[in-house]
Structures are given as C-alpha cells and as structure tokens.
Amino acid sequence: MKKILVIALLSVTTIFAQNAGSSGVSFLKNGFGARNIAMSDLGVVGVNDLTALNYNPALLAYYKNPQIMLTHNQSIQDMSTQLVGASFSLFGLPFAIGVNNTAVNDIEVRTIASEIPQSHFNAHYMFGSISTGFKVYDKVSFGITTKYIYENLFSNEAGGFAFDFGLSYKNIIDGLDFGASLKNIGSLSELKTEATVLPTDFRIGAAYSMNIKSINSELNVIGGVQKYLDTDDTHIHTGAEVFYDNLIAVRLGYVTGYDPKSLSAGFGVNWEGINFDYAFTPYSFNSYRLGSAHTISLMYSFN
Numbered sequence: 462m463k464k465i466l467v468i469a470l471l472s473v474t475t476i477f478a479q480n481a482g483s484s485g486v487s488f489l490k491n492g493f494g495a496r497n498i499a500m501s502d503l504g505v506v507g508v509n510d511l512t513a514l515n516y517n518p519a520l521l522a523y524y525k526n527p528q529i530m531l532t533h534n535q536s537i538q539d540m541s542t543q544l545v546g547a548s549f550s551l552f553g554l555p556f557a558i559g560v561n562n563t564a565v566n567d568i569e570v571r572t573i574a575s576e577i578p579q580s581h582f583n584a585h586y587m588f589g590s591i592s593t594g595f596k597v598y599d600k601v602s603f604g605i606t607t608k609y610i611y612e613n614l615f616s617n618e619a620g621g622f623a624f625d626f627g628l629s630y631k632n633i634i635d636g637l638d639f640g641a642s643l644k645n646i647g648s649l650s651e652l653k654t655e656a657t658v659l660p661t662d663f664r665i666g667a668a669y670s671m672n673i674k675s676i677n678s679e680l681n682v683i684g685g686v687q688k689y690l691d692t693d694d695t696h697i698h699t700g701a702e703v704f705y706d707n708l709i710a711v712r713l714g715y716v717t718g719y720d721p722k723s724l725s726a727g728f729g730v731n732w733e734g735i736n737f738d739y740a741f742t743p744y745s746f747n748s749y750r751l752g753s754a755h756t757i758s759l760m761y762s763f764n
Contacts, residue, residue, distance in 0.1 A: 486612055486657055488563040488586040489645055491542055494532055495738035495758040499727025500683060500700030501714030505627070506640035507668035507683040507700075510736075510760065511548035514557040514592040516664070517627035517642040518604025521594035524548060524555030530760035537744055537752045540565045559590045559608075585613040592625075600631045610649060612657065623647030623659055640685075641665040661690040666698065679704040694718060700725075707731060712740075721751055736760040 492498040493515030497508065504516030511528045513520035532544040541564060548557040563586040588611070594604030606625035612618065627642040644662040666685020673680055681702040688695050700714035710729040717723065727740035738758040744751035 486586060486610060486649070486659060488542065488561065489588070489610070489660055490662070491534065491561070491563065492740075492756070493544055493546070493559065493561070494530065494760075495727055495740040495756040496702075496710075496712065496729055496736075498534075498742065498756050499712040499714055499725050499738070499740035500702060501698040501716045501725060503664065503666050503683055503685045503687065503698035503700065505642050505664040505685060506629070506638050506666045507670075507681055510762075511546045511557045511559075513594070513604075513627075514546060514548075514559045514590060514606060516644075517629060517640050518557075518592040518606045518625060519594045519602040519627035519629035519640065519642075521548070521555045521557055521592055521604055522596050522602035522629070523631070524550065524594075525762075527763040528760055530758060532756065532758040534754060534756040536754040554593050554595060557592045559592070560587070562587045583613075584615075585611075587611050594627065594629075600633075602629045602631070603627070604629075606644075610647075610659075612649070612652060614652065617653040619650045619652040619657060621647060621649035621656075636670045638668045638670075639666075640668075658691060660692075663688045663690060677706050679707075710738075721745070727756075734762045734764065736762070 492502040494512035497504045497512055497516070504512070508516060508520050511530055528548045530546040534542040543562045544559065546557060546559045548555065565584045588608045590606050590608035592604060592606040594602050596602045604627040608623055609620065610623055611620045624646045625642060625644040628640065630639040633639055642664050645659040646661060647659055649657050649659065664685060664687045666683060668681065668683045670679060670681045681704065683700045685698050686695065687698060696716050696718040698716050700712065702710050702712045704710040708731055712727045714725040715723055721744040722742055725740060725742045727738065729736060729738040740756040742754040744753060
C-alpha cells in the first residue's frame with residue numbers, strides 16, 4: 462500500500478505513545494517475542510527465555526540452555542519488524558544477542574496540493590544488542606544490555622549507543638517474582654539538524670505462577686507499570702497464560718494508556734524444544750480503525 466509521508470510518520474512515532482514529546486525512534490518500544498506481546502508486552506517479569514534481552518537482562522542470570530529465535534511482526538501501515546536472537550554461555554556468564562530491523566517501505570513524498578507523488582522513500586530503523594545477567598545475592602540478579610541504534614529517514618541517517626539495566630528478585634514467596642528495568646539510556650547523533658531523543662523507559666512488575674493439577678496446567682499471571690520518563694505516558698500492564706500439559710498455551714493481555722489499543726491475545730505450542738508463538742494486537746479501539754498487528758515467533762532450545 463502506498464502511504465503519504467504524514468500518515469507513515471504518525472504511525473511510527475505516535476501510535477505507540479500518546480504523548481510522544483521530544484522522543485523518537487519509537488521502534489524501540491516494539492515487543493520482542495510473540496509470547497510477551499500477547500501478554501500485554503510488559504516483559505520485565507515472567508520471561509524465561511532469551512527475549513529477556515529486550516526487557517530485563519537480569520533474567521538471563523537464570524540461563525539454562527542455548528536458544529535461537531526468529532520473530533516477524535506485521536503491523537499497521539505496512540510497518541514490518543524482523544527480530545533475531547540467540548543466547549549462549551561464555552566465560553561462565555550467560556549472554557544473549559539480538560537484532561531488530563524495522564522498516565516502512567514506499568512512503569510517498571507529496572506537496573500539499575499534489576495528487577501525484579513526487580517520489581518514494583523507505584524509513585529504516587535497527588538495533589543490535591548484547592546482554593548479560595548474573596546473580597548478586599541468592600535470589601537477586603542484575604543485568605545490562607548494550608545496543609547500537611541506527612535510523613535512516615529519507616536521505617538522513619543517525620546512530621548511537623544506549624544501555625538497559627535490569628533487576629530481578631526470584632521467589633519472594635513460592636511462585637512470586639519481582640522485576641524492574643530502566644531502558645534506553647544513551648544518545649544518537651544528529652538526524653539532519655537535531656538528535657533524536659531516545660524513549661527512556663522504566664518498568665516494574667511482578668509475576669506469579671501456580672500449578673493447577675486438576676487440569677494438568679500451569680497458570681502464569683503478570684502485572685506491572687511502565688513509565689516513559691520524558692513524556693506523560695504511564696501504562697498499566699496485565700497478562701495471563703494457561704499452559705496445558707507443557708504443550709499448548711493460551712494467552713491474554715491488557716494495557717492502559719494507548720488510545721488505539723488495549724487488548725492482545727495469542728497462543729503457543731511447545732514440542733521437543735521448539736516453541737511456536739503467535740500474538741494478535743488490534744488497533745481499533747476508541748473509534749480508531751487502523752487495522753491489526755500480527756506477530757509470529759519461532760524459537761529452538763538446545764539440550
């Protein structure tokens with residue numbers, strides 16, 4: 462679909478944050494993994510795989526086996542995101558690497574009165590990251606992520622580095638975990654005449670897991686608060702997952718503070734180390750009719 466420049470830019474910079482303020486590169490707000498997105502995309506707790514690199518690197522301290530993951534997200538206005546992740550152990554520490562590539566293609570350039578586009582261009586964003594986490598005291602762990610961020614818009618481009626920090630407290634009581642993270646601390650070079658401000662993001666939350674023996678299932682519930690420090694945005698996240706027989710999972714999420722979206726849902730299948738997950742996010746609340754986002758993830762865990 463051909464898109465007018467204004468529509469495409471609004472899709473990238475304002476759909477994901479109601480009060481964008483001076484922050485940009487909103488692709489950094491995209492989720493990593495269909496399971497997390499289906500459960501409201503909090504991610505700071507309740508994550509037991511390499512996707513922790515995008516939310517709370519402290520959770521990597523509980524590394525078990527190497528993993529690789531591919532994720533594709535098809536969002537509104539032809540915006541697409543591909544994510545690749547891998548986890549491994551090196552020098553006795555767990556590490557995870559991730560790559561996010563987000564693009565909006567064939568954006569039309571017009572004058573105000575023009576009915577025919579003068580030209581087309583692509584908006585391109587990406588980051589590459591490396592994360593690690595380690596225990597600092599019994600059930601408490603700390604983690605850090607370093608990432609390089611790149612943006613290209615029309616003929617202008619910029620890049621820079623940012624850091625994420627995470628904290629985790631496992632099993633405060635049996636089945637109850639706590640987590641917190643501070644993301645996107647850093648800066649970019651100038652994009653034409655002005656540097657884009659990163660969306661610094663603070664999250665805090667808790668997760669509770671319990672076995673339901675009567676139906677041979679595990680119930681996982683999460684909840685938390687997310688705050689973008691340079692805007693007025695505050696979001697409350699809740700999510701739940703029922704995992705039947707360690708095979709099939711059904712998920713539901715709810716988040717406040719976004720006009721076009723609030724609900725998300727999805728499912729997952731786990732079979733012999735292979736995880737297939739799907740998430741559905743409609744952008745059609747409060748009179749918005751922007752379509753829906755679909756996310757598919759495939760992850761393999763080595764024994």
